[in-house]
Amino acid sequence: MKAIILDIDDTYRVDEVGEPVPGPGEVAVRVAFAGIQWGDTMVRDGHFAVPRPFVPGFEASGHISAVGAGVPRSRVGERVVALTTAGAYAETVVAPAALALPIGDLPLRTAAGFGWGxxxxxxxxxxxxxxxxxxxxxxxxxxxxxxxxxxxxxxxxxxxxxxxxxxxxxxxxxxxxxxxxxxxxxxxxxxxxxxxxxxxxxxxxxxxxxxxxxxxxxxxxxxxxxxxxxxxxxxxxxxxxxxxxxxxxxxxxxxLLARTHPERLAATARRALDLLARGEVRLDITAEYGPDELGTAVQRLLDGRTNGKSILRVEGWGDGAAAQR
Structure with missing residues (x-):
């Protein structure tokens, strides 16, 4: 599958990598959109020590394509927003099943903007x-x-x-x-x-x-x-x-909450999703980028030139850069 790699020189490149397989208590999500967040700037600039090369990305929306042991097979095909520790800037990402949250009729684009924020x-x-x-x-x-x-x-x-x-x-x-x-x-x-x-x-x-x-x-x-x-x-x-x-x-x-008490984070996320679905809060996605524009997107976020939420379009990976809007 295709994924965006953060390399040892702090730059991003698109490459072919092996498709991840969900382990016990995990799901694989076929990614439609991924959210861009402050954690991306911290990883790129070395504030979080991760081995390079590395597939970044911490939030994604899409469909569950496979499940690991202990996860009901009925979840395959479910539309979700997934909170991850890495790997969301790829065609498929693995996430804890508890943090792959059903989104109902919420658009996948909006769900990516929901993310961790x-x-x-x-x-x-x-x-x-x-x-x-x-x-x-x-x-x-x-x-x-x-x-x-x-x-x-x-x-x-x-x-x-x-x-x-x-x-x-x-x-x-x-x-x-x-x-x-x-x-x-x-x-x-x-x-x-x-x-x-x-x-x-x-x-x-x-x-x-x-x-x-x-x-x-x-x-x-x-x-x-x-x-x-x-x-x-x-x-x-x-x-x-x-x-x-x-x-x-x-x-x-x-x-830390996701690693120590994922069920608490999931409960919060479900409450927030409900408020979003009922129209009591609104998300504002102000920019959408293609895979070859991730470096620009992260730098704009770091420079304070981004309002609201930015996302990366993964669906249709080979279609070129996404138009900003």
């Missing part, structure tokens, strides 16, 4: 932060795939005020379409907030931004950390200081 946003708001009715929420990277969903989940949870932070005026205009009450530019944070404090802050940035976030928590506020897109500078936290104001710092690691 939608259950992550749902977990950040409802499990890690436990947003309550009437609370205020601050969300960084507000125009990204997680940010545009987190604002919607926060609204459904009853948040009274939701503020976003983005990197440009164009991204601020884009983010505002998803329900933010106010969107700040990165250079306006934190001074542009005046004395405002927040019950919940979602932080995928780190470094200096994380230190500002800690100071912007209201009493009993929760800072939820789920990434380090701004760098890996350590941030020291005064636990006694947090205690005096009832504040909390919570982390969320979806990849």
């Amino acid at each position: 939608t259950p992550t946003a749902h977990d950040l708001v409802n499990d890690a932060a436990r947003v309550r009715p009437g609370e205020s929420v601050l969300i960084h990277a507000a125009a990204g795939g997680v940010g545009t969903l987190a604002v919607q989940f926060a609204g459904l949870a009853g948040a009274a005020r939701i503020v976003g932070v983005v990197g440009s005026a164009a991204r601020a205009e884009y983010a505002a379409r998803f329900g933010y009450h106010r969107v700040l530019l990165r250079e306006e944070f934190p001074d542009g907030l005046g004395e405002e404090r927040f019950d919940v802050i979602l932080d995928p940035v780190g470094g200096r931004t994380r230190r500002h976030n800690l100071r912007r928590l209201a009493p009993h506020g929760r800072l939820v950390v789920f990434g380090n897109i701004g760098g890996y500078e350590p941030v020291e936290v005064d636990a006694n200081g947090l205690l005096m104001d009832g504040k909390s710092l919570v982390t969320h690691n979806g990849d």
